[in-house]
Amino acid sequence: MGTDPHLKKLTAPCREACPAGIDVPRYIRHIREGRFAAALAVIRQRIPFPSVCGYACVHPCEQKCARNQFDEAIAIRMLKKVASEKGKPARLSLRPATGKKVAVIGSGPCGMTAAHYLNLLGHRVTVLEALKQPGGMLRYGIPGYRLPEEIVDREIDLIRESGVQLIAGRRVSSAEALKKSGYDAVLVSTGAWKPLRMGIPGENSRQVIDGISFLQKVNEGKSPAIGRKAIVVGGGNTALDASRAARRLGAEVLQLYRRTAAEMPAGFEETEEAIEEGVQLSFLTAPIRIAKGKVVCIRMRLGDADASGRRAPVPLPGSEYELPFDTLIMGIGQSADAEVIRLDGKKDGAVRVDPSLSTNKKGIFAAGDAVKGPSTIIEAIAQGRQAAEAIDRFLGGEGILPEEMQAETVTTPPETARRGTMRPAIAKSPIKKRLTGFDPVERTYGAAAAVGEATRCLSCDLVDYEVAVNDSLCKDCGYCREVCTLGVFAQSDRFNTSGYKPTEAVHAEKCIGCLRCLYICPDFSITVREKTCRG
Numbered sequence: 001m002g003t004d005p006h007l008k009k010l011t012a013p014c015r016e017a018c019p020a021g022i023d024v025p026r027y028i029r030h031i032r033e034g035r036f037a038a039a040l041a042v043i044r045q046r047i048p049f050p051s052v053c054g055y056a057c058v059h060p061c062e063q064k065c066a067r068n069q070f071d072e073a074i075a076i077r078m079l080k081k082v083a084s085e086k087g088k089p090a091r092l093s094l095r096p097a098t099g100k101k102v103a104v105i106g107s108g109p110c111g112m113t114a115a116h117y118l119n120l121l122g123h124r125v126t127v128l129e130a131l132k133q134p135g136g137m138l139r140y141g142i143p144g145y146r147l148p149e150e151i152v153d154r155e156i157d158l159i160r161e162s163g164v165q166l167i168a169g170r171r172v173s174s175a176e177a178l179k180k181s182g183y184d185a186v187l188v189s190t191g192a193w194k195p196l197r198m199g200i201p202g203e204n205s206r207q208v209i210d211g212i213s214f215l216q217k218v219n220e221g222k223s224p225a226i227g228r229k230a231i232v233v234g235g236g237n238t239a240l241d242a243s244r245a246a247r248r249l250g251a252e253v254l255q256l257y258r259r260t261a262a263e264m265p266a267g268f269e270e271t272e273e274a275i276e277e278g279v280q281l282s283f284l285t286a287p288i289r290i291a292k293g294k295v296v297c298i299r300m301r302l303g304d305a306d307a308s309g310r311r312a313p314v315p316l317p318g319s320e321y322e323l324p325f326d327t328l329i330m331g332i333g334q335s336a337d338a339e340v341i342r343l344d345g346k347k348d349g350a351v352r353v354d355p356s357l358s359t360n361k362k363g364i365f366a367a368g369d370a371v372k373g374p375s376t377i378i379e380a381i382a383q384g385r386q387a388a389e390a391i392d393r394f395l396g397g398e399g400i401l402p403e404e405m406q407a408e409t410v411t412t413p414p415e416t417a418r419r420g421t422m423r424p425a426i427a428k429s430p431i432k433k434r435l436t437g438f439d440p441v442e443r444t445y446g447a448a449a450a451v452g453e454a455t456r457c458l459s460c461d462l463v464d465y466e467v468a469v470n471d472s473l474c475k476d477c478g479y480c481r482e483v484c485t486l487g488v489f490a491q492s493d494r495f496n497t498s499g500y501k502p503t504e505a506v507h508a509e510k511c512i513g514c515l516r517c518l519y520i521c522p523d524f525s526i527t528v529r530e531k532t533c534r535g
Contacts, residue, residue: 010509012460013486014076017064019382022046022075024061025461026408031079032454034447040087043080045403047381048116049109050156052138054081055440056147058267058376066460068485069514070419074455075445078426082450092162095122095402100395102182103128105172105341108136109377110368111189113384114157114391115164117401121392125164128178130171136191137369137416138377140216141238143245143299144438146270149219175364179474185363188343188351189384191334192369199468202290203330211238211331218245218438226251227326231295233257233287235264239331242270243279246329248435253279254323258286258300258313264317273441276431286313287328294322336370348373356390357383365391413459421456424449458512464531465511473525474502478515486510489517 014024023042030039036228043050057077065073090313100123104111107129115125133139135152160166171176179186195210197203209224211234217224217238223245230246232239235257243255255274257264260283261456266272275281299319302311338345344352344360350373351359351366358365367387368380375383385401419450427443428434445453467488469480474496481489490506502525505511511528 014061036087039083051084106189107134110380110384117388188366234331467505467508471502
């Protein structure tokens with residue numbers, strides 16, 4: 001395979017979709033060649049939690065994978081998991097000590113990420129955690145069948161071994177007082193632990209528990225007695241995890257969600273596994289009051305879109321009905337709580353910060369769920385990186401995180417598995433076995449399966465096409481925009497001579513040459529060709 005001196009690297013859609021900017025095609029090319037340690041090094045260049053993300057990331061990269069144009073997305077998350085399990089992490093070098101001290105409040109993925117990078121930059125970092133063990137929502141909010149505790153321990157231990165001091169069981173009530181105690185900067189990454197309330201009668205019943213408190217008790221090994229019938233309210237990951245955990249505690253579980261399956265925030269794979277495990281889902285249903293072991297529900301319909309972009313649920317008068325339960329778990333979401341750390345907060349409880357993540361107190365920064373509200377692991381990691389950059393600049397540094405990767409020798413794109421080649425199925429534990437405990441459900445690809453899956457990658461960062469639309473021929477049917485999931489096309493804001501607003505190839509650099517637009521265009525107005533020189 002020869003080297004093309006004119007070849008330049010583009011930003012692949014998978015990498016563009018990753019909040020932390022992981023170079024996905026690059027680490028997949030290493031896996032293709034069986035170089036798992038090299039693949040892990042590429043991942044660790046951007047995140048200190050490769051194993052955690054391999055197990056529990058929501059993988060937005062796969063939603064944008066260009067392979068969707070042909071068959072199905074590359075198993076990017078699973079390949080990350082393989083790299084983290086088969087590759088040995090390289091020792092990272094530290095910059096010279098700066099003499100600056102930083103305190104990080106909270107040991108979740110955001111706080112530990114920031115601590116990791118600030119430590120590499122030479123600052124002396126101490127992480128203070130209120131709970132008995134570090135990890136935040138990674139440890140206390142995600143059950144072991146999705147993210148085993150030893151995986152969290154392993155990656156946090158690597159951060160500690162590099163020099164970050166971690167003190168668990170230390171609650172901080174004032175970020176400002178902590179800074180005055182001798183730290184040059186403080187990062188608040190306390191997460192979003194405050195459960196949201198529906199405001200319905202009976203919500204404070206002893207038979208009602210919030211989803212995060214329930215999951216925390218389960219993960220601490222203090223599983224509450226929930227009886228034979230449990231009802232879970234909500235459609236996000238917290239609600240779904242609560243449902244699946246309740247099944248493992250022996251309860252029959254009915255989960256209520258006020259919208260339809262298409263609007264559920266929870267991941268498709270988790271929803272599918274919950275149904276396999278016997279969780280019953282009731283859509284377009286919402287509780288309106290709770291009393292004496294029964295919840296009164298009302299049927300809903302979907303109305304116009306609300307602020308979230310989803311169609312808002314509207315109650316149907318006269319559709320009320322009762323459901324009996326032993327335990328009702330409210331999993332409708334959480335919020336941050338700026339007051340617990342004595343900082344300026346917004347109406348939703350989030351800490352108020354400027355674009356640099358600085359609060360109104362000099363030297364005190366905030367990031368992660370404490371600022372954004374409940375988000376994903378990878379978004380929290382990305383916020384941790386941003387916080388480390390901002391704090392380093394405040395302390396007199398350049399705010400450039402260390403990257404120790406060697407330059408890649410860019411070659412012509414490797415051959416790709418033929419169209420229609422589907423990714424290997426992910427083996428899972430038998431359903432009966434799943435319900436007997438909290439062991440991981442998902443099996444990891446073997447080396448051969450991982451290498452084979454890596455050959456499906458299209459190397460979008462190395463492929464360059466020219467796409468053009470003849471605007472005098474285009475009649476704006478929009479078919480090309482429908483079949484292209486990569487955002488190559490958009491409608492023009494001007495009219496052509498025939499009175500149509502023609503389509504334009506506004507992001508031709510994202511084209512992968514699938515030719516679906518070419519085949520479907522009834523006006524023969526599209527041309528696609530591979531560039532002979534990728535300069």
